[in-house]
Amino acid sequence: MEQFRANLLICAGTGCVASGSLKVKAVLEDELKKKNLQNEVQIVLTGCNGFCAKGPLMVVYPEGIFYQGLNPENIPFLVEEHFLKGRPVKNLMYIPPVEKSPIPLMRDIPFFSHQILRVLRNRGLIDAEKIDEYIARDGYLGMGKALLEMTPEQIIQTVKESGLRGRGGAGFPTGLKWEFCAKAQGEVKYILCNGDEGDPGAFMDRSVLEADPHAVLEGMAIGAKAIGAHQGYLYVRAEYPLAITRLEIAIAQAKEYGLLGKNILNSGFDFEVEIYQGAGAFVCGEETALMTSIEGKRGMPRPRPPFPAHKGLWQKPSVLNNVETLANIPQIILNGGQWYASLGTEKSKGTKVFALTGAINNIGLIEVPMGIPLRQIIYDIGGGIPNKRKFKAVQMGGPSGGCIPESLIDTSVDYESITQTGAIMGSGGMVVMDETTCMVGIARFFLEFTQEESCGKCVPCRVGSNVMLNMLHEITEGRGKEGDIELLQELAEQIKDTSLCGLGQTAPNPVLTTIKYFRNEYEAHIKDKYCPAHSCLALLKFEVNPKLCKMCGLCVKDCPVEAIKWEKKQVAVIDKEKCIKCKTCLANCRFMAIE
């Protein structure tokens, strides 16, 4: 096979493709040819590298040099300097927010160095569209071991020992789930993969599918042997075209190699996989709704029991695992349950992938050991809050979860500790909010989402969430009434207790946690008709508070209608006649001086 002296690993995850990594790749190919380096330097397209905020990204081996923020204009110089003359280009390297000098090596960048990669072990390191590169990283050896050397009972025992819990959010022990289904009566069984990632701000599963699709297929095959299934379905939402393409390629390659299909690795075991594209209904992430959707019906949940382990897809015993859960399996089989359980807390083992987003410097995809303090994620990996703003809260678990305020920032990230705060571990969305985020507004945002996505089957979710949403709307518009908070809490408890599926049971969580930790903000909206975060448009007066104004003039700079008057050493004045309430000045002001 060909050999190269350097490998350029360009991130081709959705984030970097959007910021132009494929254009960078095209120019890079041309420039390498011009310098006659195409036989010495290899370009490899990888899945999501994780550091999405800085894309397009490229890591250069053997040195391990990390380039960020590339654009086609940089490339000719980079090729000549680094790939021909061996002089890494400093001004394309990463500079941390508070420092001045660039960090050349990927492993020295705090964003990467605090992470432990298990699920994402191949991210940015292999070409997701080449099965050989996956195999070269011990790919399919776990499946080989499971199919050739282990009984279903041994596989289940190993997964139980690992302590792995469902990464979709609920945290049910995976080994136990498999055991229930393995013991269920029935000739035909199914293993399903849930790739219907729908939380706003979450992109963990998409990144795993894009960067390492074979890991998920391998995990499914191992699960199939454990429960006695020969057919698997990957339910992936149609809004993930790149993930679906890579999966299709991966399935075709695995079939060609005989790693899927009949008599896999001469073990006598048969396993086939099919992709089913979801149409993007949030409720289809719920297991019974997902199965109904695969059956070709409208995706709606049904009461449990019977549980899917006994009557799932087409009334046959079925197991549904999340993408991340399945991607953990090959490593667990290969290295043993105890190896996996060596990381984490007493009840939460291994690692968790999070999509870090919102008001944070290092937006991206991270994998951290269970039990890591939230503070370390926000400040060491995330690099803190941009624009010198203050950290306010982090929303975990998306619309089903809740917020964790600044006072609890030292909370350990594990299932039990996070649940105690009122939030949930969830599938891994982590939305960071600073002082300019209105907590009533954020509760309204998430409830608006779940209310719209409610399938309408049961009354508490369909009607109750709508009533709550209208109340939140009124509060943010300045029409809140005494007693609204108590009524919201009462409604929330009722909806939680009486809804049919997880969607309704968790929909009130954002409201409950924001009331719990930021009741003063609700009260300010209701009693004083004032939004402490200066965010709710109806409650903004567009006046400059002379006590807070530092007379810097930043507010004047971007006003599109020149409605602000300001002179040096003078408090700015907003002309309300001209003002169009676009909030540009609020975003610019560093001192929350515009009310």
Added chain:
Amino acid sequence: MSGLTIEDLKRIKEDYRATATLREGGFRVKVTVHMGTCGLAAGARKVMTALMDEVIKEKVKDVIITTSGCAGLCSREPMATVELIDQPPVKYVDLDGDKIVRIFSEHVLSGKPVQEYALVMGSETTY
């Protein structure tokens, strides 16, 4: 290729060992060809090409080839530095395609520096 066995998987992994060395580290020898303007003008590209041909021909999996800028001794270019793990680096001068092939076979593969082409041993390390 279809109906793979575990042995096939291991063989594919072995085939990729050179790539793994490149991306994950764990190399035994690093050869740096100095490719500053002076080096390129004196023929460093030919040295590099000859070296890459040898790497492919000999199917070595634990050697990485890299480039660096001017080594500071422009009059003696093309130059290359060979570093074996745990041994001081050796700088070679006045190279051409044939000389680098001999260095590759004697020093890189067999561990014996080629005295007559060498300038110095244990100089400063690059990067």
